[in-house]
Amino acid sequence: xxxxxxxxxxxxxxxxxxxxxxxxxxxxxxxxxxxxxxxxxxxxxxxxxxxxxxxxxxxxxxxxxxxxxxxxxxxxxxxxxxxxxxxxxxxxxxxxxxxxxxxxxxxxxxxxxxxxxxxxxxxxxxxxxxxxxxxxxxxxxxxxxxxxxxxxxxxxxxxxxxxxxxxxxxxxxxxxxxxxxxxxxxxxxxxxxxxxxxxxxxxxxxxxxxxxxxxxxxxxxxxxxxxxxxxxxxxxxxxxxxxxxxxxxxxxxxxxxxxxxxxxxxxxxxxxxxxxxxxxxxxxxxxxxxxxxxxxxxxxxxxxxxxxxxxxxxxxxxxxxxxxxxxxxxxxxxxxxxxxxxxxxxxxxxxxxxxxxxxxxxxxxxxxxxxxxxxxxxxxxxxxxxxxxxxxxxxxxxxxxxxxxxxxxxxxxxxxxxxxxxxxxxxxxxxxxxxxxxxxxxxxxxxxxxxxx
Numbered sequence: 108x109x110x111x112x113x114x115x116x117x118x119x120x121x122x123x124x125x126x127x128x129x130x131x132x133x134x135x136x137x138x139x140x141x142x143x144x145x146x147x148x149x150x151x152x153x154x155x156x157x158x159x160x161x162x163x164x165x166x167x168x169x170x171x172x173x174x175x176x177x178x179x180x181x182x183x184x185x186x187x188x189x190x191x192x193x194x195x196x197x198x199x200x201x202x203x204x205x206x207x208x209x210x211x212x213x214x215x216x217x218x219x220x221x222x223x224x225x226x227x228x229x230x231x232x233x234x235x236x237x238x239x240x241x242x243x244x245x246x247x248x249x250x251x252x253x254x255x256x257x258x259x260x261x262x263x264x265x266x267x268x269x270x271x272x273x274x275x276x277x278x279x280x281x282x283x284x285x286x287x288x289x290x291x292x293x294x295x296x297x298x299x300x301x302x303x304x305x306x307x308x309x310x311x312x313x314x315x316x317x318x319x320x321x322x323x324x325x326x327x328x329x330x331x332x333x334x335x336x337x338x339x340x341x342x343x344x345x346x347x348x349x350x351x352x353x354x355x356x357x358x359x360x361x362x363x364x365x366x367x368x369x370x371x372x373x374x375x376x377x378x379x380x381x382x383x384x385x386x387x388x389x390x391x392x393x394x395x396x397x398x399x400x401x402x403x404x405x406x407x408x409x410x411x412x413x414x415x416x417x418x419x420x421x422x423x424x425x426x427x428x429x430x431x432x433x434x435x436x437x438x439x440x441x442x443x444x445x446x447x448x449x450x451x452x453x454x455x456x457x458x459x460x461x462x463x464x465x466x467x468x469x470x471x472x473x474x475x476x477x478x479x480x481x482x483x484x485x486x487x488x489x490x491x492x493x494x495x496x497x498x499x500x501x502x503x504x505x506x507x508x509x510x511x512x513x514x515x516x517x518x519x520x521x522x523x524x525x526x527x528x529x530x531x532x533x534x535x536x537x538x539x540x541x542x543x544x545x546x547x548x549x550x551x552x553x554x555x556x557x558x559x560x
Contacts, residue, residue, distance in 0.1 A: 145248040145266035146241075148186055155194050162555050163195050169555045170195040174532050174541050177324035177342065180548070180555060184331050185242045189249030189345070196324070197254065199342035203318040204259055204272075225262075228271075232278070234371045236270050238399065242330075243377050246345050247273060273345050274374045276360075277402040281368035288459050289313075290361040291468060291510045292438045293490050295482055297414035299434040304524030305410040308487035309359045310515040310536060311339075311349055319516035321533045327548050335549040336383035339519050339530050346376025347383055353549050354387040355412025355523035361440050365404040365449035366422035372402035379407065389415045397427050404446070408438055412523040420444050435476060437468030463508035466497040484529050484540065487520045492536050511536050 156164045163170040168191035170179045179195065181188045193200065215221045236244060251266040262268060271278070279285050289312030296305035313319050319341050326338045336352035338344075351357040358379050373381075378396055386392040392409045396419055404422035416432040420442045428444035440461040442452045456462055471490055480486060494509040496502050502509045518531035518540065526545040532538030547553060 145251060146245050148245065148248055148252060150252045151190060153194075155197075158556060160556055165191045165194045168192075168195060171555050173325075173543075174539070175321070176530055176532060176541055177322070178327070178543075178548075178555070179324050179342075180327045180329075180553075182329040185246035186249040188328065188330060189246035190253045192246075192342075192345070193250040193253035196342035199322055199324075200254065201258060203322060203341060203343055204268075206318045208259065208262075228278075229263075231370050232271065232274065235274050235402075237371050238373050239270070239273075239377060240373075240381070243273070243345060243380070244270075250343075250345065269343075269345075272343060273376065274402065276346075276348065276375050277368070277372075280362050280364075280375075280403040280405060285362055285364075288362045288364070288440045288455060288461065289507070289512065289514060290359075290440060291464050291491070292359055292361065292408050293468065293472070293487065294408065294410050294416040294432055294436045294438070295434065296410060296416050296432070297434050300414065300482060300524070302524045303414045304355065304412045304522070305357070305414050305416055306482055306487065306520070306522050307357045307359065307408070307410045307416070308491055308520045309349055309408070309518070310491045310510065311359070311517050311519070312512065312514045313516045314514050320535060323517050323530070323533070325530055325543060327545075329549060330384060333384040334387070335545075337528060337543065337545055337548070338380070338383070339517050339528075340376075341516075344376060345380070346374065347379035348376060349517065349519045350379065350383050351521045351523065351526070351528055351545065352383040352386075353526060353545055355526055356383065356386055356388065356392060357410045357521040357523050357528075358382055358392060359408050359519070361406040361408065361438060363404045363406045363420065363422075363440055363442055363446075364451040364455050365420075365442055365446040366424055366451070368403045369400075369423045370402070372423065373399040374402060375405055382407075382409070387411070388413060389417045393417060393419055393427065393429055396421070400424075404442075404451075406438060406440070406442070410521070410523055418443075420446055422446055422449075435472045437465060437472060439465040439468070441465070460507040460512070463496060464510050467493065467495060467508075467510060470497050470499075484520050484522075484542075488518070488529070488531075488536075488540050491515075491518045491520075491531075513537075 168181045247269045251269050257265045292309040294307050329335045334352045338347040338350040349359045382392045382395050389409045389411045401421050407419040410416040418430040420428040441456050492511045494511050505513045513535050515535045518536045520529040529540035529542050531540050
């Protein structure tokens, strides 16, 4: 080898060495700076037990199968709920995280690059827990303590990782190519319903079907001092994306895009959890949401037992904009109030399926009104399963312009007057919708061994 090549080789080796050392220093420095300290809690000595019928129990909580949907009853303090959640659903939570990490590895094959990207994420979201409520942090911390053994502990400490997972909806929405710009909701109230209450039907589109579709769960939560509620989500989520409480308040969230995302604030799923735990009316829900700043832009749709529905358009740095909805309404993923001219919202209108879906949804509502069609859960399920474009022409399976683009991880139909909801079995919206009566399931004498009639 010539002296020149030898010198060049030494120089390259030196550059590589310095780069590796720099990355290692950066990695450990970020780890220290971004470390999230959990609240101090004591882990109970109880273990999960199972009945002959397959119902799992932990203290006063349980998990059972209703069709292929997990029905999970959680009760007690935030700590008790967190412990029970992680112990009862430990296998499902391990599987969920495994799928997410596998997807990440497939998208970013380089281990070094994955580590660097995670370091950047840690740095950006190092204060993500600051505006989470004390109750939710205690619940997450209890779940982290109960998640043993933790097969992913080398990635991040359990509590820190669980905090990130509870902000996953917000983190996903902060990316321009977010997989959450695809939901459709129909609301009916007052003049449209037979009892003057309201009905809400929503498709939650999120293209991670393996865990959020086939592994969906309905949580029936009775937190001490709070309004009991049901939440349709997935094992591991300490929050709400679709749910209804025992007072007949229904709430769902849609992705939207406006303003600039922030690295801290109240996560969307915790905001909706707080609404279901404390609000009884749409007005009350709007007031509660306005109390805390969001991390990312989104649209919250609320319907109550009094028949009033509202779309609340939210973005960091702005006041919430309320659109009180008529007796028949449809909402997709674009802002229509104060944020309608935001450049990001304009791109959503121009580049996503939000307008075609909205046009078809409005057309379907017009047909229902003209025919004076009776509103039933079956009728609302047909709305969610529609695969045509405005004008009635059929679309190919999976066309993103369809209301049912075969990407929904759950469909939910809620009757606020009767306190009943119906949840879709996988795959997507093709399975049956299973009924859940909250007055029965959240009653103090409910027995999970009893098969519903």
